[in-house]
Amino acid sequence: GQQLNQSPQSMFIQEGEDVSMNCTSSSIFNTWLWYKQDPGEGPVLLIALYKAGELTSNGRLTAQFGITRKDSFLNISASIPSDVGIYFCAGRTGGGADGLTFGKGTHLIIQP
Amino acid sequence: DGGITQSPKYLFRKEGQNVTLSCEQNLNHDAMYWYRQDPGQGLRLIYYSQIVNDFQKGDIAEGYSVSREKKESFPLTVTSAQKNPTAFYLCASRQAAYGYTFGSGTRLTVV
Numbered sequence: 001g002q003q004l005n006q007s008p009q010s011m012f013i014q015e016g017e018d019v020s021m022n023c024t025s026s027s028i029f030n031t032w033l034w035y036k037q038d039p040g041e042g043p044v045l046l047i048a049l050y051k052a053g054e055l056t057s058n059g060r061l062t063a064q065f066g067i068t069r070k071d072s073f074l075n076i077s078a079s080i081p082s083d084v085g086i087y088f089c090a091g092r093t094g095g096g097a098d099g100l101t102f103g104k105g106t107h108l109i110i111q112p
Numbered sequence: 113d114g115g116i117t118q119s120p121k122y123l124f125r126k127e128g129q130n131v132t133l134s135c136e137q138n139l140n141h142d143a144m145y146w147y148r149q150d151p152g153q154g155l156r157l158i159y160y161s162q163i164v165n166d167f168q169k170g171d172i173a174e175g176y177s178v179s180r181e182k183k184e185s186f187p188l189t190v191t192s193a194q195k196n197p198t199a200f201y202l203c204a205s206r207q208a209a210y211g212y213t214f215g216s217g218t219r220l221t222v223v
Contacts, residue, residue, distance in 0.1 A: 004154070033211055042116075042202050042214030043155075088154060090212075099145050099170055100212060102154030 003027075006089050006103025013079060014111055021087060021106040022073040029091030032065050032072040033100065037086045046087075047074070076108075084110050114139045118203050118215035124223050125190070125197065133188045133218045135203035142207060144186040148172060149200040149217075158201075161186055190220060198222050 006023045013019060023032070031050055035043035047058050049065035049072060056063055062075045072091075076083055086107050090100040116137045125131045137144065143162050147155040157170030161180040175194025180186055190197045200219050204212045 006154075035214075040217070040219070042118075042204075042216045045211040045213070048211045090155075099147075099157040099160050100155070102147075102156075104152065104154045 004089055004091055004101055004103040006106055008106060009104070010107040010109065012109045012111060015079060015081060017079055019076040019079055019083070019108060020073060021089075022071060023089035023091070023103045024071040025091060025101075026070065027091075027093070027101075028069040029093055029101075030069070031092040032063070033090040033092070034061075034063050034072070034074045035088045035090060037088060037105070039085075043088055079108075079110055081110055081112065084108055116203055116205055116213055116215035118201075118218050120218060121216070123218055123220045125220060127222055128192045130189055130191050131220065133190070133201055133203075133220070135186045135188065135215060136184055137186075137203075137205045137213075137215075138184060139205055139207065139213060140183070141205035141213070142183070143205060144180070145204045145206070145212070146170075146176070146178065146186070146188045147202045147204065149202060155202060158188065 004023050004025050033048050034046045037043040047063040052069045054065040060077045086105040088105045089103040119134045145160040146158040149155050156172050158176050159178040161167040167178050177189045202217045203215045206212045
């Protein structure tokens with residue numbers, strides 16, 4: 001099946017630093033989604049991207065849909081303690097409700 | 113408020129038993145999904161349903177079964193044929209091209 005390569009696997013940063021993570025795939029996706037998951041909870045949608053080249057912001061978060069439709073990145077500016085968690089990218093090929101393909105996640109740890 | 117409710121939050125199963133995980137949504141979404149999450153892994157699709165009385169296998173359907181008798185409900189049964197059932201199970205729903213909404217999950221442990 002399709003695979004998404006998400007990196008880095010984990011990040012240890014200082015509060016206030018900017019964060020960048022990305023996902024790449026050998027397959028083309030029509031939709032890219034970025035989720036955050038807290039321990040023991042379901043993922044919560046952060047940003048949805050629907051067009052190649054699209055750049056979308058949500059507060060301190062910015063994500064882009066790559067021109068090739070095979071990659072996406074998520075940036076977090078001026079990190080704060082509540083940003084801690086696991087961030088997942090997910091892609092959808094469209095053409096039916098066939099579910100999402102998820103990356104393995106980026107575990108963000110913030111040191112005060 | 114609209115959302116997805118999964119129950120129970122924690123479930124323990126003896127080997128050889130079937131167990132059923134509940135998923136209910138009041139978002140009026142057409143499509144519903146079940147995902148499995150293991151430590152250090154992304155979510156993997158078990159089953160999905162686009163409309164009532166119809167469902168399709170995902171990537172890891174072996175050892176699982178589902179039903180979709182009502183639009184609001186999509187229960188997942190973990191059968192004794194599932195050799196490694198201990199995992200975190202997530203239900204999600206979707207309407208048209210919008211993002212998927214997830215429940216808060218059920219953690220299943222085999223004892």
